[in-house]
Amino acid sequence: MTTVPHKANILLVDDRDENLMALEAVLTSLDQNMVRASSGEAALKALLEEDFAVILLDVVMPGMDGFETAAHIKQREKTKDIPIIFLTAEGIDRHQVFRGYASRFVDYMTKPLDPWLLRAKVEVFLELDRLRRQLLDQSARLRRGLAEETSGAGGSVVAEMSALVGEVNQKLELLRERAVGDENATVEAARELDAPVGRLTRLVEALHGPE
Numbered sequence: 001m002t003t004v005p006h007k008a009n010i011l012l013v014d015d016r017d018e019n020l021m022a023l024e025a026v027l028t029s030l031d032q033n034m035v036r037a038s039s040g041e042a043a044l045k046a047l048l049e050e051d052f053a054v055i056l057l058d059v060v061m062p063g064m065d066g067f068e069t070a071a072h073i074k075q076r077e078k079t080k081d082i083p084i085i086f087l088t089a090e091g092i093d094r095h096q097v098f099r100g101y102a103s104r105f106v107d108y109m110t111k112p113l114d115p116w117l118l119r120a121k122v123e124v125f126l127e128l129d130r131l132r133r134q135l136l137d138q139s140a141r142l143r144r145g146l147a148e149e150t151s152g153a154g155g156s157v158v159a160e161m162s163a164l165v166g167e168v169n170q171k172l173e174l175l176r177e178r179a180v181g182d183e184n185a186t187v188e189a190a191r192e193l194d195a196p197v198g199r200l201t202r203l204v205e206a207l208h209g210p211e
Contacts, residue, residue, distance in 0.1 A: 008053035008129050009033045010122065013043040013069065014087070015061045023056060026115045027122060040064030044072055047079050053129035054122055059088045070106075083125040085109060085118075 010032050012023045020036050027034060035050065037043035041064055043057070055073070059066035066086055073079045086108040107121055 006130075006133065007031065007033045008126055009035055009050050010126075011035050011037060011043060011046055011052045011055040011057075013037045013040070013055065013061075013066070014058040015039060019058065022113075023118075026113070026118055030119065030122065030126065032126065040066070040069030040072075043069055047073065047076070047082075052079075052082055054125035055082055055084045056122070057084050057086055059086055083107070083128070085121055085125075087111060087113065 010027065010030075012020050012034055014020050014023070015038050017038070020038070024034050024036075032053075035046055035052070037046050040061060043055070046052075057066045057070060061069075064072075070084055070086070073082065073084065084106050086106065088108055088110055090110055109118060109121070
């Protein structure tokens, strides 16, 4: 049976339809699900209904602006770790953009947007989301496998799993720290996770034994 590739959700927040259309046109080649929100309030509602890999958030909007919207997002346990890319007008100070936010979860771009750079930044966060989902899936499979384990060999498996999880978490932390800055370095850090995640997969599969 063919597995349908997972498509991540990308939240686009801007009060102008033409700007939302432009963002969709730039990101359409990534083949992900794009969800529009025309206000901060609409963005918060969308975040209650769906999970998102990254949020592209216009700073200047009537009513609830981008900074206020981001503050609400970061206050919610479910959404506080979703990366945000602020879309700012020229003249807005970089330090203002990052006020009150951990830099590893926040980036920014100045309008007019560079299409290639925007895609590159979004791809970094999509890769991070893919790895997060893969680890969550493997963790669930591990719990199921250990629940079925009765031979007494579970202890050594758990020890090896713990070491691998620690290695993956360290690399994920490095990935987050690099998420703002050099996109090439970030993508390379993500690729370094392939080996430990692959070993993690094989361990989980070994718990289940031959199909």
